[in-house]
Structures are given as structure tokens and as C-alpha cells.
Amino acid sequence: MLQYIMRRLLQLIPVLLGMTFVVFLIIRAIPGDPAVVILGQQATEEAVAALRETLGLNNPWYVQYFEYLKNLFTGDLGQSIRTRTPVNEEIWPYLAATFELSMFAIIIAVFIGVNAGIISAWFQNSWFDYTAMILALVGVSIPIFWLGLMMQYQFSLQWDWFPTTGREDVRNPVNAITNLYIFDTIIQGRFDQTLDVLRHLAMPGIALATIPMAIIARMTRSSMLEVMKSDYIRTARAKGEKMFWVVYRHSLKNAVIPVLTVIGLQTGLLLGGAILTETIFGLPGIGRYIYEAISSRDYPVIQSGILVVAFIFVMINLIVDILYSIIDPRIRYS
Amino acid sequence: MTTKDPVLQVKGLKVSFFTDDGEVPAVDDIDFYVKEGEVLGIVGESGCGKSVTSLSVMGLIPSPPGKITGGEIKLNGEELTTASEKRMRKIRGNDVAMIFQEPMTSLNPLFTIGSQLMDATLIHKKGDKKQAKKRAIEMLKLVGLGRAEELMNEYPHQLSGGMRQRVMIAMAMVCDPKLLIADEPTTALDVTIQAQILKLMKRLNEELNTAIMLITHDLGVVAETCERVVVMYAGKVVENGLAVDIFKDPQHPYTRGLIQSVPDMRYKKQRLYSIPGNVPRPGSIKKGCRFAARCEFAFERCLQEDPPLYKTAEGHSTRCFLFDDTKEDTLHDKDTTIATS
Numbered sequence: 001m002l003q004y005i006m007r008r009l010l011q012l013i014p015v016l017l018g019m020t021f022v023v024f025l026i027i028r029a030i031p032g033d034p035a036v037v038i039l040g041q042q043a044t045e046e047a048v049a050a051l052r053e054t055l056g057l058n059n060p061w062y063v064q065y066f067e068y069l070k071n072l073f074t075g076d077l078g079q080s081i082r083t084r085t086p087v088n089e090e091i092w093p094y095l096a097a098t099f100e101l102s103m104f105a106i107i108i109a110v111f112i113g114v115n116a117g118i119i120s121a122w123f124q125n126s127w128f129d130y131t132a133m134i135l136a137l138v139g140v141s142i143p144i145f146w147l148g149l150m151m152q153y154q155f156s157l158q159w160d161w162f163p164t165t166g167r168e169d170v171r172n173p174v175n176a177i178t179n180l181y182i183f184d185t186i187i188q189g190r191f192d193q194t195l196d197v198l199r200h201l202a203m204p205g206i207a208l209a210t211i212p213m214a215i216i217a218r219m220t221r222s223s224m225l226e227v228m229k230s231d232y233i234r235t236a237r238a239k240g241e242k243m244f245w246v247v248y249r250h251s252l253k254n255a256v257i258p259v260l261t262v263i264g265l266q267t268g269l270l271l272g273g274a275i276l277t278e279t280i281f282g283l284p285g286i287g288r289y290i291y292e293a294i295s296s297r298d299y300p301v302i303q304s305g306i307l308v309v310a311f312i313f314v315m316i317n318l319i320v321d322i323l324y325s326i327i328d329p330r331i332r333y334s
Numbered sequence: 335m336t337t338k339d340p341v342l343q344v345k346g347l348k349v350s351f352f353t354d355d356g357e358v359p360a361v362d363d364i365d366f367y368v369k370e371g372e373v374l375g376i377v378g379e380s381g382c383g384k385s386v387t388s389l390s391v392m393g394l395i396p397s398p399p400g401k402i403t404g405g406e407i408k409l410n411g412e413e414l415t416t417a418s419e420k421r422m423r424k425i426r427g428n429d430v431a432m433i434f435q436e437p438m439t440s441l442n443p444l445f446t447i448g449s450q451l452m453d454a455t456l457i458h459k460k461g462d463k464k465q466a467k468k469r470a471i472e473m474l475k476l477v478g479l480g481r482a483e484e485l486m487n488e489y490p491h492q493l494s495g496g497m498r499q500r501v502m503i504a505m506a507m508v509c510d511p512k513l514l515i516a517d518e519p520t521t522a523l524d525v526t527i528q529a530q531i532l533k534l535m536k537r538l539n540e541e542l543n544t545a546i547m548l549i550t551h552d553l554g555v556v557a558e559t560c561e562r563v564v565v566m567y568a569g570k571v572v573e574n575g576l577a578v579d580i581f582k583d584p585q586h587p588y589t590r591g592l593i594q595s596v597p598d599m600r601y602k603k604q605r606l607y608s609i610p611g612n613v614p615r616p617g618s619i620k621k622g623c624r625f626a627a628r629c630e631f632a633f634e635r636c637l638q639e640d641p642p643l644y645k646t647a648e649g650h651s652t653r654c655f656l657f658d659d660t661k662e663d664t665l666h667d668k669d670t671t672i673a674t675s
């Protein structure tokens with residue numbers, strides 16, 4: 001087991017090198033002089049020369065890349081041109097907001113999606129199955145921004161159940177420690193605020209969860225149907241096992257393997273979806289951070305933002321692979 | 335219960351599959367019984383309904399599309415066709431256990447051998463994990479698997495086919511069932527392993543007095559292990575009797591064909607006999623004897639009427655008009671000339 005994880009970590013090295021190299025190229029691939037592009041045509045000669053110096057653009061590319069890697073290792077993500085603050089200092093609150101939203105969404109998507117898939121497979125062709133699968137079909141084809149706006153209109157403007165935008169009640173702001181507000185409010189014992197944060201998360205979370213939930217439900221259903229036909233499930237039933245355990249123990253463990261792949265992929269895509277959702281619901285997340293950087297051509301921030309998102313992608317993949325090996329002994333021992 | 339009362343009594347069992355092409359009767363009017371402690375062989379070609387019959391006893395016919403449409407199944411006198419699912423769960427794995435053809439796929443790949451062996455005890459017997467584990471190890475030893483303690487923590491993919499089938503047998507015997515249904519337990523194994531598994535089942539039958547319903551399409555297996563035989567063809571019982579009688583005096587033309595198609599090791603150069611034609615699709619024959627189309631003795635009546643089972647000797651009956659003694663039948667005489675060819 002440990003050996004497997006070590007091997008996977010070693011395999012990660014070339015992936016991370018490749019990834020950082022591509023991100024590294026983002027600035028260097030700007031046609032013309034990146035410093036001029038970043039500063040604009042009216043910039044003075046001195047300013048351009050100074051920026052070239054800070055960005056290290058005068059060195060050969062491999063020296064630059066090595067410098068870049070070295071900085072990454074020390075946690076230095078460069079400096080924002082717009083705010084003149086080190087990126088690693090200002091990125092975390094944004095990242096935390098996105099992380100909280102994504103986690104909230106993925107937990108909803110997995111919990112409801114997996115269970116709906118299981119019950120649909122268990123009671124195949126029942127009214128539950130039909131309803132769930134029609135909803136899932138609708139779910140995958142709904143545009144998030146449309147769903148988001150509709151929810152805002154109905155649940156917020158019409159019925160006033162949830163706040164329209166934002167992460168928190170501005171009249172009663174959260175005292176941020178980790179910037180993961182649910183966590184922060186709980187450790188401070190401010191459960192009124194926890195509830196408020198959850199109310200703010202509800203609509204963007206559900207909007208974001210819809211597509212992954214639908215995809216996970218459909219995948220779980222087909223995977224379960226396949227597994228429940230297998231010989232070893234017949235064996236489990238022949239032992240006199242209760243159907244509930246046949247489904248949730250003997251079948252699910254096997255059926256969940258392909259579902260995990262989908263969950264991993266969807267969690268990755270969720271980060272992409274989060275950018276749209278954050279815009280609609282006015283959340284200060286990594287999506288907004290990168291978006292603002294792009295509009296002001298703040299290349300170091302763009303670069304770091306993409307790097308962080310790509311890194312999260314790779315980590316999700318690693319986690320999924322490790323989960324595989326925990327579930328399936330055939331992977332563990334091969 | 336007296337010693338030789340039937341453990342299992344099946345009468346007039348009918349099972350149909352309701353498919354897009356309508357009702358397909360997979361087995362039709364099956365009668366047989368298994369006495370306490372005996373080994374009954376059920377023989378027949380692929381598709382004749384052997385698995386459907388055994389799954390009916392377990393209450394595990396895939397439904398939909400399958401359904402028991404008639405007849406009765408009595409286990410120790412208790413009717414199973416009308417029993418509740420809850421009651422059936424208590425019976426499965428406890429009073430009747432079953433092992434399957436494919437040892438490679440019949441064990442769950444993600445659970446340890448130990449956990450799969452402990453399931454039945456934990457389901458049916460009042461007892462904790464420790465007792466279940468003790469019982470599991472005991473069973474592994476009983477079926478001749480050495481290093482039982484280590485095996486408990488291993489996974490199916492680490493075992494050979496023969497070992498897995500032994501594990502399946504151990505798993506089936508955990509709750510000491512009265513009846514063990516073995517659906518072609520050796521078909522997927524190579525010949526030497528096959529013989530070992532049969533020997534093991536025979537030994538368990540003798541030591542634990544567990545009745546065995548051994549399903550196979552291999553008469554060689556029957557000859558080695560069974561006391562009585564039921565021969566099935568296209569969803570019907572065509573002949574049944576003591577194994578010795580059936581091998582000595584096979585009556586139904588189908589049984590004769592089967593016996594002739596068993597390779598005889600004494601005659602190396604002999605060409606193997608095979609019954610001409612194919613097994614008809616269930617439900618495709620509406621009228622007459624189901625074997626008529628492939629039978630070299632078929633006559634007019636065979637195409638018109640479905641023959642009943644004729645009792646031909648004590649404990650021996652055959653579903654063939656050749657044995658209809660009530661009518662004078664010229665063809666009956668031919669019977670004596672067809673024994674060998």
C-alpha cells in the first residue's frame with residue numbers, strides 16, 4: 001500500500017515538471033517583448049528594462065526556468081503587477097472561497113448522485129428510476145448560468161429564502177482565520193454565522209453541483225446494474241444476505257470504481273464551473289481572481305492562478321488513484 | 335423425519351421467462367426428489383434448464399423476466415414457491431447452499447476470502463466475528479486448503495481456479511446445510527482438478543451426510559459420484575433412475591445418445607458418437623415429443639403427442655412412447671436392437 005503510494009508520488013514528478021514548464025511558457029510565449037505587453041505601449045524605457053530584470057527575461061530560458069522552479073519551491077509565486085503584493089500572500093482567501101464552494105458542491109453531488117444511482121439500479125424500471133433518470137438527463141443539459149439566475153430570481157428575489165450574492169452577511173462579517181468560513185465560524189463557536197455562511201453557499205453550491213450530480217447518478221446506475229448481474233452478487237444472495245447489504249456492501253464496492261473516475265474528473269471540472277458560478281453569485285473566489293488578472297494583463301497572477309488550479313487537478317487525480325488502490329486489492333498488489 | 339425421507343421434493347415445476355417474444359417456458363413439468371444424504375445427478379445438454387431448476391429451489395430466478403408459473407418445491411416438507419422473501423433468505427445459505435460453475439467470477443474480487451467465508455455465519459448463526467472466523471478456518475481446513483489462517487486475509491485473485499472452487503465449497507458448507515446444489519462445479523476446471531473437487535464433494539457428502547444435487551452435462555461425472563440420475567432434455571425430465579440402472583440399461587433414445595457420446599478410454603481409436611441436430615430453443619416445439627426431431631426412432635405419434643413418464647422398472651422411468659406398454663406397438667421390438675451401434 002505505502003509502496004504503491006510512493007510509486008505514484010514518484011510518477012508525479014515528471015507530470016509536475018511538465019506542468020510547471022507549460023505555465024512557465026505562458027509569459028515567455030507572449031509575442032514581442034512581454035515587458036512591453038504587460039506595461040503597455042506608453043511605458044518608459046526604464047520601466048520596461050526594470051520589469052525585464054524582475055522577470056529575469058534577460059537570462060537564457062533554462063536559467064529562467066530553473067529560477068522559476070526554485071522560487072516555486074520556496075513558495076514564491078511572484079508579485080502581482082496590479083497590487084504589488086506577492087501572489088502567495090493574496091491568493092489564499094480567493095482559493096479558500098473556491099475550495100469551500102467546490103467541496104460543498106461535490107459533497108452534495110456525490111451524496112445525492114451516488115444514492116440516486118444506487119436506488120435507480122436496485123429498483124430498475126420503477127417510477128423512482130424513471131424520475132431520477134429524467135431529472136439526470138435534464139441536469140446534464142442545464143446551463144449553469146441560467147440555472148443560477150433562475151434560482152436567484154425564484155429563491156432569493158421572489159421568496160427571499162437565500163441571499164442573492166456574496167459569501168457572508170456584510171453587517172455581520174466572519175472573523176477570518178483560515179478563510180474557510182464554515183471551519184472558522186465553527187471553531188469560534190459562532191454558529192449563527194455558520195448558518196449564515198451555509199445560506200450563502202446553498203444556491204451557488206446547488207447550481208454548481210447539478211451537472212456533476214446528474215453525471216454521477218447515471219454512471220452509478222449503469223455501473224451498479226452491471227455489477228448486480230455478476231456471479232459474485234448471485235453468490236452473496238445465495239448466502240441469504242439481505243438485499244440492502246447485497247446492494248450497499250457487496251455491489252457498491254465494486255460499482256464505485258468507475259464512479260470514482262467520474263467523481264475525480266467532475267471535481268476537476270467543478271473548478272472550471274466555479275468560475276462561472278462565482279461570477280453569478282458575486283463570490284470572491286479563484287475564478288474572479290484570475291478573471292480580474294486577465295482583464296488587467298497581470299501575467300504573474302494569471303500564471304500562478306493557472307498553476308494552482310492545475311496543481312489541484314493533479315492532486316485530485318492522485319487522491320482518486322490512491323482511493324482505487326484502497327478499494328481494489330488487484331491494483332494494490334500489482 | 336426418517337432417514338431416507340426426501341430433503342427436497344420438486345413436483346410439476348414450471349418456470350417461464352417473459353421476454354419480448356412472449357412467454358418462453360424454460361422448464362416444464364419437472365419432477366424429482368433428493369433424499370437425505372444422497373447424491374442426485376441432473377444431466378442434460380446446455381440450455382435444457384438445469385440452472386433454472388436449481389435457481390428455482392434457491393428462489394433466485396432472475397425476476398423479471400423469470401417466474402415460477404406452476405408446481406411445487408418442498409424442502410423438508412416446507413413449500414418454497416409461496417414462501418416470503420424473508421423466509422427464503424433464512425433458508426438460503428443455511429438449509430440449502432449453492433455453488434456455481436465459474437469459480438473465477440463467483441467470489442467477490444474486493445473482499446478477502448475470510449470475510450466472504452464469515453458472511454454466512456454472521457447472517458444465520460447467532461455469534462460474533464470471532465466464532466465466525468474460527469468456523470471459517472475450520473471450513474478451509476475441511477476442504478483441504480492448507481495455510482488456512484493466511485488464506486483468510488488473501489483475495490480471490492491470488493488463488494487458482496481449483497482453490498477458489500474449494501473456497502466456494504467451504505463457503506457453502508459453513509452453516510452445515512441439509513442440501514448442497516452444485517451447478518456444474520467442475521466444468522470450468524481442468525481434468526485433474528475436476529477429479530479432486532468431485533472427490534472432495536463425495537467425501538463431504540459421506541462425512542457430513544449433506545445431500546448433494548449435482549448438476550452436470552458430463553455423464554462421466556455422474557458415473558463417479560451419483561447414486562441416482564435425472565436426465566433432462568429441453569426443459570423436461572426424460573428419464574430418471576438409479577445411476578447403475580441408467581448406465582446398464584439406458585432407455586430414452588436421448589440418454590443412449592448421451593452415453594454413447596462419452597469417450598471410452600478403453601478404445602482409443604473409436605470415433606465419438608454425437609447426437610445429430612441441436613437442442614431446440616425453449617418454447618419452439620409446440621406439439622409432440624421434444625426430442626422427436628433428433629430421434630432415430632420417432633414415429634407418427636411422437637410428432638403429435640407429448641409422451642408422459644412411463645414407469646419401466648422399480649425406480650426407473652422414461653418419457654418415451656417406446657415404453658408405452660398399454661398399446662401394442664410394433665416399433666417396441668426394435669428397442670432391443672438399438673442398444674449399441
Ligand SMILES: Nc1ncnc2c1ncn2[C@@H]1O[C@H](COP(=O)(O)OP(=O)(O)OP(=O)(O)O)[C@@H](O)[C@H]1O
Nearest residue numbers: 351360379380381382383384385386387396399616
Ligand atoms: N435470464 C433469462 N432470460 C431469458 N431466458 C432465460 C434466462 N435464463 C435462462 N433462460 C432460458 O432458460 C433456458 C434454460 O437455461 P439454463 O441456464 O437453465 O440452462 P442450463 O441447462 O443450465 O445450461 P448450461 O449447461 O449452459 O448451464 C435457456 O435456454 C434460456 O432460454
Ligand SMILES: [Mg+2]
Nearest residue numbers: 384385386517
Ligand atoms: Mg447452467
